[in-house]
Amino acid sequence: MVVFENVSFTYKNGEQKNGIYDINLSIGKGEVVVLCGESGCGKTTITRLINGLIPNYYEGSLSGQVLLGGRVVHTMPIYETAKIVGSVFQNPRSQFFNVDTTSEIAFGCENMGLPEKEIEKRIKDTIIDFKIETLMDRNIFHLSGGEKQKVACASVYADMPDIFVLDEPSSNLDAASIEELRRIIGIWKSRGKTIIIAEHRLYYLRELADQLIYLKDGRIENEFSAERIKNITAQSLSEMGLRALKLEELKGRERSFVEKVECLHLYDFFFSYKNGYQAMAIEQLQIPKNTVIAVVGENGAGKSTFARCLCGLEKRCNGVLENSGTIYKRRKRLKSCYMVMQDVNHQLFAESVLDEVLLGMDKKDVGKAENILESLDLLQLKNLHPMSLSGGQKQRVAIAGAIASKREIIVFDEPTSGLDLLHMKEVSVNIDRLCQMGKTVFIISHDLELIFECCTQVLYFKKGNAEGPYPLDVKEERKLISFFEINNYETMQGVN
Amino acid sequence: MKEQPSQSLPANAYLNLDPRTKLFLLLIISTIMISGEIRGMALYARLVLAAIPFVLLILGRRAKAAAIYAILFAAAWLAEAFLIYNTKGIANIVIVMLSGLISRFVPCVIMGYYTISTTRVSEFLAAMERMRFPRNITIPIAVMFRFFPTIAEESHSIDNAMKMRGIGARSFVGNPAVALEYRLVPLLMSVVKIGDELSASALTRGLGGPEKRTNVCKIGFGAWDAAFASLAVSAAVFYFVSLGG
Numbered sequence: 001m002v003v004f005e006n007v008s009f010t011y012k013n014g015e016q017k018n019g020i021y022d023i024n025l026s027i028g029k030g031e032v033v034v035l036c037g038e039s040g041c042g043k044t045t046i047t048r049l050i051n052g053l054i055p056n057y058y059e060g061s062l063s064g065q066v067l068l069g070g071r072v073v074h075t076m077p078i079y080e081t082a083k084i085v086g087s088v089f090q091n092p093r094s095q096f097f098n099v100d101t102t103s104e105i106a107f108g109c110e111n112m113g114l115p116e117k118e119i120e121k122r123i124k125d126t127i128i129d130f131k132i133e134t135l136m137d138r139n140i141f142h143l144s145g146g147e148k149q150k151v152a153c154a155s156v157y158a159d160m161p162d163i164f165v166l167d168e169p170s171s172n173l174d175a176a177s178i179e180e181l182r183r184i185i186g187i188w189k190s191r192g193k194t195i196i197i198a199e200h201r202l203y204y205l206r207e208l209a210d211q212l213i214y215l216k217d218g219r220i221e222n223e224f225s226a227e228r229i230k231n232i233t234a235q236s237l238s239e240m241g242l243r244a245l246k247l248e249e250l251k252g253r254e255r256s257f258v259e260k261v262e263c264l265h266l267y268d269f270f271f272s273y274k275n276g277y278q279a280m281a282i283e284q285l286q287i288p289k290n291t292v293i294a295v296v297g298e299n300g301a302g303k304s305t306f307a308r309c310l311c312g313l314e315k316r317c318n319g320v321l322e323n324s325g326t327i328y329k330r331r332k333r334l335k336s337c338y339m340v341m342q343d344v345n346h347q348l349f350a351e352s353v354l355d356e357v358l359l360g361m362d363k364k365d366v367g368k369a370e371n372i373l374e375s376l377d378l379l380q381l382k383n384l385h386p387m388s389l390s391g392g393q394k395q396r397v398a399i400a401g402a403i404a405s406k407r408e409i410i411v412f413d414e415p416t417s418g419l420d421l422l423h424m425k426e427v428s429v430n431i432d433r434l435c436q437m438g439k440t441v442f443i444i445s446h447d448l449e450l451i452f453e454c455c456t457q458v459l460y461f462k463k464g465n466a467e468g469p470y471p472l473d474v475k476e477e478r479k480l481i482s483f484f485e486i487n488n489y490e491t492m493q494g495v496n
Numbered sequence: 497m498k499e500q501p502s503q504s505l506p507a508n509a510y511l512n513l514d515p516r517t518k519l520f521l522l523l524i525i526s527t528i529m530i531s532g533e534i535r536g537m538a539l540y541a542r543l544v545l546a547a548i549p550f551v552l553l554i555l556g557r558r559a560k561a562a563a564i565y566a567i568l569f570a571a572a573w574l575a576e577a578f579l580i581y582n583t584k585g586i587a588n589i590v591i592v593m594l595s596g597l598i599s600r601f602v603p604c605v606i607m608g609y610y611t612i613s614t615t616r617v618s619e620f621l622a623a624m625e626r627m628r629f630p631r632n633i634t635i636p637i638a639v640m641f642r643f644f645p646t647i648a649e650e651s652h653s654i655d656n657a658m659k660m661r662g663i664g665a666r667s668f669v670g671n672p673a674v675a676l677e678y679r680l681v682p683l684l685m686s687v688v689k690i691g692d693e694l695s696a697s698a699l700t701r702g703l704g705g706p707e708k709r710t711n712v713c714k715i716g717f718g719a720w721d722a723a724f725a726s727l728a729v730s731a732a733v734f735y736f737v738s739l740g741g
Contacts, residue, residue, distance in 0.1 A: 051700050079705030087700040093649075094693035097703065099642055103618040106712045110618070113707030120712060141645045159701065313656050338660055345686050346650070347657035349678040360661060387685055401661065 001194045002027040007064035020045050020218040035198040037215035038241045038420045043198035047165045052081035086156035090168040092148035101138045108159035126158045146177025166197040171418030174299045174446040175484045200420050241421045252452040261288040269319035279305045280464045294451040295444045297461030303444045307411045311337040337409040338402035344394045348386040360405035411442040416450045428454040511555040515623035517721040518611040524728045526604040541735035549606040565606045572598035617641050622711035650686050
């Protein structure tokens with residue numbers, strides 16, 4: 001169905017270094033193929049060669065050819081390729097052309113000029129297959145990331161392509177939505193569709209994949225059949241820089257727990273939306289100081305609300321924080337807490353990395369700022385514009401800003417969504433550094449591997465209530481894994 | 497999972513005009529309100545036109561926006577009618593400027609807001625196609641429909657980030673250029689990125705093919721379209737006649 005013959009491609013201007021070299025690949029009809037490897041290994045490039053975005057949208061030099069059912073992709077206009085190949089992308093915020101969900105499902109069919117009756121039938125069928133009645137006629141700006149990704153899959157499905165290409169579809173999803181994604185891919189597979197997925201998270205594809213292709217520096221380094229996938233050891237995965245295939249095999253690293261620690265006390269953290277819906281209700285919470293706390297729970301359980309209220313961003317939350325006898329009300333928390341956002345681009349303002357750090361200081365002290373940059377390996381970048389840096393570097397600049405303004409509590413919102421193993425470990429090292437400086441760190445995450453890598457406490461969120469925090473010891477680790485699994489089960493029941 | 501209530505889509509409004517009617521009303525209201533003559537009989541024509549977006553907002557279940565608009569406009573209108581002649585000096589200049597700007601521009605902005613917030617992207621595309629507008633014009637405008645909420649969403653996140661850094665409005669007094677830069681640079685970066693990904697996504701769904709697009713959404717003129725359009729046309733004719741006479 002999909003054949004690569006000696007394909008090499010490099011991007012024009014070398015703007016993206018993720019070229020690929022001498023790729024030979026043959027994917028049969030009805031197969032599920034997973035492309036994996038570190039960031040920049042070329043897996044996204046391969047997906048773009050299949051859906052025709054290369055060479056129609058991203059320019060560069062191409063040799064060899066990609067065949068879809070015998071037709072050469074790069075000689076086909078992209079609207080022709082669109083009829084055979086359906087694509088789902090990483091970012092749920094940027095793949096909708098319409099503002100309402102129903103029109104989005106019809107969009108591809110309308111572009112193909114199908115008769116209206118046929119489109120209406122397809123919309124109906126899609127709604128039934130995906131069980132998305134409740135998501136119809138909704139404004140996409142009011143959907144959660146998981147719901148958006150589901151609508152994106154449904155819209156592509158309505159176009160009825162033979163081949164599906166997914167580029168890191170799980171990046172922004174929580175455990176329950178990933179489970180849902182797994183179910184959707186299962187439906188496609190059972191209908192004989194050919195599916196190609198570029199992905200960092202592998203565990204949810206373990207049973208579905210017929211072939212796992214490991215790329216390194218733009219070349220195919222290894223291929224695993226379904227049989228061999230089952231026998232890949234955790235150690236060889238980590239040597240290849242890949243994420244876990246089996247969550248239940250994950251182990252936290254050695255941690256020591258101090259018996260008596262000073263605690264931060266939180267009182268009366270309540271929050272309701274204007275429509276009266278109560279998103280969070282916490283009467284009291286004790287957080288051990290100078291620890292790294294994982295904040296887990298489904299989407300909508302109140303984790304982000306908690307983070308915003310803790311950082312003093314919500315005026316309608318009257319909660320207080322007590323730290324060694326001092327009371328921190330909202331305005332004071334705004335100055336003593338800091339959130340590293342999921343999209344770190346939103347919080348970098350200055351013209352250079354150094355200015356960015358100085359911006360947060362009460363007294364502008366260049367020497368001190370440089371020390372902070374030094375401690376985060378950023379000193380050599382101090383004169384660059386923050387926007388010219390890589391994602392990981394930007395995140396470190398944001399952390400540097402928080403340190404410079406002497407924040408005691410630092411909250412990370414999904415710091416590792418869409419990161420490979422290497423970059424995830426880098427984030428974990430930075431969090432360790434913060435902990436060594438005496439900060440209290442909260443990590444909102446659906447990334448079990450990150451949590452096991454650097455957290456020492458775990459705080460569960462369920463329907464607006466917090467439970468914990470519990471020390472993340474071996475027993476708690478088991479509980480956390482099953483929490484993720486039970487979580488999935490409940491949500492699936494809810495959806496079906 | 498609980499959701500915030502969804503913004504009312506056209507389906508739950510009391511009345512939804514054809515996108516072409518909305519654009520036509522927008523054109524007439526903008527032309528006449530901005531060219532604003534405030535004396536003589538023309539005044540009444542302008543009042544009628546200014547009332548159109550108000551009525552539409554009410555019928556579109558946007559009572560809050562309608563109320564804000566009504567208060568703003570009434571205040572500006574009354575100021576133009578009475579205060580201008582009874583004040584002097586700086587106060588007079590400020591009142592003339594403010595009331596003039598509000599009474600001329602706000603009706604157009606509100607009509608634009610109404611048009612964009614109650615028209616689905618697909619309805620707009622269908623309407624433009626029926627008027628035989630070339631796609632090079634309609635598609636970029638259609639993308640704009642989607643971009644207003646995107647900008648609002650991104651801007652909200654940036655706002656939060658600025659609050660956390662302690663760089664709120666107060667730290668910019670006397671330095672508006674920096675305030676603008678801090679706000680715009682991150683906004684532009686993310687909007688450009690989203691735009692880029694959006695185009696790629698739309699291409700893979702076959703936008704821009706040579707086939708004639710079909711549309712599942714229902715558009716078409718009804719009695720209400722005729723009523724509003726003829727009201728606007730009569731007001732416009734009356735306005736120009738009274739200017740000439």
